[in-house]
Amino acid sequence: MLDTLRRIVQEVNNAPDIRSALDLMAQRVRDAMGTEVCSIYLRDNNEERYMLMASEGLKREAVGRVSLGTSEGLVGQVGQREEPINLEDAFSHPKFHYLAETGEDPFHAFLGVPVMHHGEVLGVLVVQQRDARRFDQSEEAFLVTISAQLSAVIAHAHASGVLFDQLDTKDLPSIHDGQPGSTGAAIGIGVLLFPETDLSAVPDRDATDISGEIALLDEALVRVRQEIRDLAER
Incomplete structure (x- = not known):
């Protein structure tokens, strides 16, 4: 499983853009876990919704169109709790919200984990399966580890202003959250350190x-x- 994880991370880091990285992640995770669905929902703070940005197993036309409120459905529940939700039968959960556009009718088993960066929820990574069964601890640990790797890619895209179509204007300023090194206030020139493995991000x-x-x-x-x-x- 470690070799699989390493290979997925390497492929995602080498993807030419964020959308390719998300599609690749969904495909590789579904294949590695042997599930029927893997989907990635990203949080749009401007709209306060989770947008379906990639999926292997749900309807392709739903990607980029279907969204959920930040407190809506199981995806919203994962984001609010900031911890995995592992359900044998998602349909029986009181927070389950049916989305006809995605074609998720037959999928009962649900495992969703938050994608977090510096304590902020950036999205939710979900796998689903037709049979009603609970994902085991190793599967849950694998998905949590994958989500941690995905968070860096998403955070960089967020900071670069290319995560959502409406944010692809180069002239708009971008906001970067930093980590304080000492108390007090200072004024100076900010420097953005580009990820070492992302050569395409270097201007x-x-x-x-x-x-x-x-x-x-x-x-x-x-x-x-x-x-x-x-x-x-x-």
Whole structure:
């Protein structure tokens, strides 16, 4: 299972954009867990709703169209409780909300886990199955681990302003929540550190001194090799 988890994370990190990453995650998780449905709902704070952004097993036309209020249905319940919900028969739960557009009629077993980043709920990851049965602890742990990996991808897309179609305007300012390093207040220039594994997020800039840039790259490679050697010795 660890090899499967590692492979999924690597594939998702290498996806060209957030929508491809979500589709890939839904497909790979469904295949890895042997379930019939895997869906990803993302929270739109402006609309205060969870939008179905990717799914393998539900109707394709529902993706990007179907949504739930933040307190609506089992998805909303997972977000409110900020913990997994594992149900043998979702239809019998009082919070179950039927969505005819998704074609979820035959799926009874339900496992939903929150996708969280720095204590904030970004979305809900759901798997479903026709047979009424409770997902076991290893399956629940796998989905929780996957959701933790997915949270970094979603948080970066949120900060970049490309998570939802209505936020793809480049001229709009973006907000980045930071972690305080000390008490008090300070005024300065903020620096956004791009994820190391996401080369597509690094902005292209014209180089004024090409030979100097190459020298910096060579120096960085030497330092990284030495750091790896030191780490191996420790």
